[in-house]
Amino acid sequence: MKLSFSAEDEQFREEIAAWLNDNLTGEFAKLKYRGGPGDEHTFPQERQQWEKKLAEGGWTCVGWPKEYGGRGCSIEQQVIFFEEYARAGAPGRVGHIGEGLAGPTLIAFGTEEQKQKYLPGIVAGSELWCQGYSEPGAGSDLANVKTKARFDEASGKWILDGQKVWTSLAHESDYCFVIARTDPDSVAHKGLGFFLVKMDQPGVEVRPIEQITGTSEFNEVFFDGAECDAQDIVGAPGDGWKVAMGLLGFERGVSTLGQQMQFQNELDQVVELARKNGAGQDPTIRQRIARAHAELKIMRYNAMRMLSGQSGSDGSLQKEALIYKLFWATWHRSLGELAMDVMGPECEILEGGPYELSRLQSMYLFVRSDTIYGGTNQIQRNIIAERGLGMPKEPRVAAK
């Protein structure tokens, strides 16, 4: 085991830190610490400009292979990039779904034509993506997708009808990757397709969902005869589930380290507040702050284990990767509660009317979604028990 970085990597660290220091200024200065989860509705235009600025500096898609426009960074350098990015307080990325999910999926499963068509826009920060998975009837039971895709021989296009929900960034996105049922008689994870759908077309309607925070990051997306070119299906019709599941693996990549730096920024704010307002003298608050600190430290070590280790030869996730979502989501939810308890009665008072939340208030409310989206804590525990520990599945009720 060795925890230090090489001299070459440390030089890389200086390079990205210097670039951020030089460029996160002027018109972009106001974006510092903004636009993360719970705050994604803020500064959409400015953050799109920032995405392009990053691209100009060559700082998008740093982990992608060079042949697809990436920087070809090693795992260590990606770790450094995400750490420095968050340390500088650089804003939440509007391009993260394209860079972290859509792109890697296309690199792994896409055709050469699809790669040529879609990857450059992601690298340039000019084309944004969203994810069309969940539906009103397909939440925890994600395979219960009802959105239909039928191939129209006359036009030579796929026609999509149905509804997606909890689609973040849909209103700003250029494209959506959608799982839809290609075989109308199929059930569960069979008979699905994985489609790349242009958002700006008559058959697509986006409606924001007003959240617990009073703001909207998530949306409903309605497909009513939406069109998708024949060459814009990833994999064969029926392979959609395989492609979608492959993509879930990408969600647990190095970007989690950047997320942790954001958590660190939030915890620092809570600690600073506790030092100032006297809550830091309360023995129970001291225990909770120390626990939050210890567990965040370990979250980082756990991610380092995840990145250093090898996946199982069958492509299965390691145990430390299986527990990762449940761990961070639960930790973050507790941090929200801790933040309010450190604030005390002041936690009730808003920054302004009618419902202008402070950063910590917004975080406190938003983190209630962390243990729900991307697989609820309950679903995570099923996955851990069944895949990680080999415990038998619950007997299933037959599909109707």
Add this chain to the structure above:
Amino acid sequence: MEFAFTEEQEMIRDTAAAFLAEVSTSEAIRQAMATERGYDAELWQRICGEMYWQAIHVPEAYGGMGLGYVEVVAMMEQMGRYLLCSPFFSTVCLASNALLVLGNEEQKSQWLGKLCTEGLTATVAFNGGVNRWDAQCVTATYRRDGDAFLLNGDYRYVIDGHTSDLIIVAAREEGTSGEQGVSLFLVPADTEGVSSSWLPTMDQARKQASLQLVDVALSAGALMGEAGNGWPALATVIDLASVALAAEQVGGCQQLLDMTVDYTTERVQFNRPIASFQAVKHKAADMMLQTEVARSGVYYAACVAQEALAGGELASELPEAASVAKSYCSDAYFAIAGDALQLFGGVGFTWEYDVHLYFKRAKSSEHLLGNGAAHRERLATLLLDKEDVA
């Protein structure tokens, strides 16, 4: 950066696991724990002669194998898993560390050599019987008498104190308090005025003793380090031992998890293995989460401990890393032990099944060297009480 065991470290771990599976069976544990000594002396001699575990991280210059603390942690994890009854923790993780941290060349040559090659055992005594593990726990006193020292005092919670050949004791100069005036001394167990006795414990698989010093006269050569300035070194020894103990706790967590998954998969009620019920699965999932998180915390602390001993930029992180690991692992082990007992149902409550051995170990190791709350308070002090935090 490579945050994973090397192939060699994996081999050491796997060799230890295979050996322990053979020698530290449920029957062997129960035989050893029923004795006052607490371990099978023949097995310990075999470990010292064939496996050389007692010498693992001692530099070759002193007769050791010259490996690192990551290897110590890898071994401790397996010993916790198989609940080995032995003086390894006291001899290697307490006494050898104290010698490495604070001993002068002569003391290291003399005593590390004996520990590594002659099968002698040793421990460190410092707690006067109080429920804290900072400098205030050192209550025994010494008085200078020219170049020599006269020690008096009582100690409790001395691991293997009744069987150790060498006891490294901490005492404070009369009239001092807090971190001032603490010194460490090398005291062979047969020194005049030294008496120790076995303290029967709820966790029978690890033995504790009380120690009494009555006018124990020591020459200057027994003093480790500079008189009165021993606390920082003792604190480092406690941190190093805490990391090792946390590794033992991780091993216990893993074993309980494995036992629980096996048992609930075999146990059938309502015509189903009870492991197919979500109420059971979700508890097991939480056990796995806690085990893996605990493991990540310990492996990091092991790397830091290695640099604390051998030098390196992470050395100064030891107090924090040790408290992160010991606080999380202490709580995780006890929580997992409680859940395991619950999921085993009635049989988990019996003397016959092994769950109670781990349940008892979880509580004893939780409180040894500071429980979760104590280590969190230490972290809170680092975070909240310093004037200028970066």
